[in-house]
Amino acid sequence: MLSYLCAFGVAFVVAAVVAPLVARVAHRYQLIDQPDAVRKLHGRAVPRLGGIAVVLAFLTPIAALATYDNDIALALQADATRALAFGVGSLSIVALGIFDDVRGTDARQKFAVQLLVAGAMWAAGFRIEEVGGSLGFAVDLGWLSLPMTVVWIVGVVNAVNLIDGLDGLASGIALAATLVLLAVAFAGDQVLLVLLMAALAGALVGFLIFNFNPARIFLGDSGSLFLGFVLAVGSLWTHQKASTAVTVLLIPLFALAVPLIDTTLCIVRRVARNQNPFSPDREHLHHRLMALGHSHRSAVLTLWGVAGVFGLAAVEMLDDNPVRRGFAVVAAIAIGALLVWRVGVFGVVPISGKKLVVRARSIATKVRAAPNLDTAWREVEAVLPTLGCNEVRLEIRDGRAAVRTLVWNNRDVAPADQAKRSVLRLPVGRRDVVGELKVTWNKQPTTAPMHAARKKALRSLHVALSDLQQPQRQLIHSAGGEPALWGTKAQPAGRAVLD
Secondary structure, three states: OOHHHHHHHHHHHHHHHHHHHHHHHHHHHHEEEOOOOOOOOOOOOOOOHHHHHHHHHHHHHHHHHOOOOOOHHHHHHOHHHHHHHHHHHHHHHHHHHHHHHOOOOHHHHHHHHHHHHHHHHHHOOOOEEOOHHOOOOEEEEEHHHHHHHHHHHHHHHHHHHHHHOOHHHHHHHHHHHHHHHHHHHHHOHHHHHHHHHHHHHHHHHHHHHHHHOOOOOOOOOHHHHHHHHHHHHHHHOOOOHHHHHHHHHHHHHHHHHHHHHHHHHHHHHHHHHHOOOOOOOOOOHHHHHHHHHOHHHHHHHHHHHHHHHHHHHHHOOOOOOOOHHHHHHHHHHHHHHHHHHHHHHHHOOOOOOOHHHHHHHHHHHHHHEEEOHHHHHHHHOOOOOHOOOEEEEEEEEEEEEEEEEEEEOOOOOOOOOOOHEEEEEEEEEEEOOOOOEOOOOOOOOOHHHHHHHHHHHHHHHHHHHHHHOOOOOOOOEEOOOOOOEOOOOEEEEOOOOOO
């Protein structure tokens, strides 16, 4: 027990010390994560490569304890082949993540490396060989062991990577899964797995000091891919087939339920729309929660809570009482179903009119404080799904010529023909009209309170865009160098009217 506590403490200290140092180096060499207009919600540049701090913190106590004459060193020596394979595999995944953070890579290259590493892990003995043991029967997978193991490892690695969209979200969910596997390993007296999970838990807690909102450093792909790999392979590190069936197929599924649900919904949604299933967007669980009115922290804490419920249910599976175990499973599945229903699969479930107005006013404050037009537009996009619009177009002009156009399309609302749609044109700017906000939506019946709420919300966004603080007639440049003209604060140039 003392060795495990030491592993946690050493990892915590190393992560807390190394994370700010990595952030400083990343700033110096411009290895920073820039906001974009697609899916990134942060409004300022934040250093990435935080995964390096997590990896160093994770490996330090393991390497230190392995040099002493103790039970951990003996366990490592007894399972040296798999221990070496795990180390080489994890470092390969980290190298892939660092390369992606520094130089960038595409999905095919990522998958090629991940498949290769996953296949190597199967060859080293990290396998799913049997299913059904926890249900009272056992089915030997035979040749299906290889594809099932590869799918598990690659799936978990990418699920954790995809959920890494808000400050502290992936780190917190990975911590919940780590604690679940720690409990499983401790109950099964699996020395190596307990050590791995204790060290990983300490590294994540130390890193979260700098990664929680507002984050001072991001995990980057180096961190999210590494976390997914350790959790996926760590759950396979056992010698007993019976416990493998429980550990691999049920407990880790529940421990990692949130990222796995998110990944599954994304793939289903994109395939149904004939889109590339690996294309980035702003429709992950955390994006949809924010569209429903949650703040950045509220969305993170909500998903942490859901992950915690699933984690408790996973630990409860160790109980011999079938009633309590069944109740825990049903409760966790109900919470997961509620989350999916609330955010929707193809569309966001509308929020109440009052919450919509509050959310729009909160967004309006951020718009006024935005340093440039792109950042302001990303803030506006966060609330548009709840307005029921088909399309929102912001056009900035120099005289009568458009020099910049920003467009948001609601892919969850069918396009309306000319006879069944309403168009609202709102002048944007001050004194001299320098732009126009055009809103298009289907004519659909709605309640009077919601009608009024949408009008207030739209009015708040319209005025905020006109109030965007910039020097008079200053040119705002996009990432591609295209100029956009903006005005200065004075009297509103137009008035919002919602049909």
